[in-house]
Amino acid sequence: IEIAQPLSKICSEFPDVCI
Known part of the structure; x- marks a missing residue:
């Protein structure tokens, strides 16, 4: 599953x- 770039940084x- 791929997530947005900004979201990935937050993660x-x-x-x-x-989660």
Whole structure:
């Protein structure tokens, strides 16, 4: 599954958001 570039950065710093 691919995610938006900005979202991926957020996921990297805030994994909780990536759940």
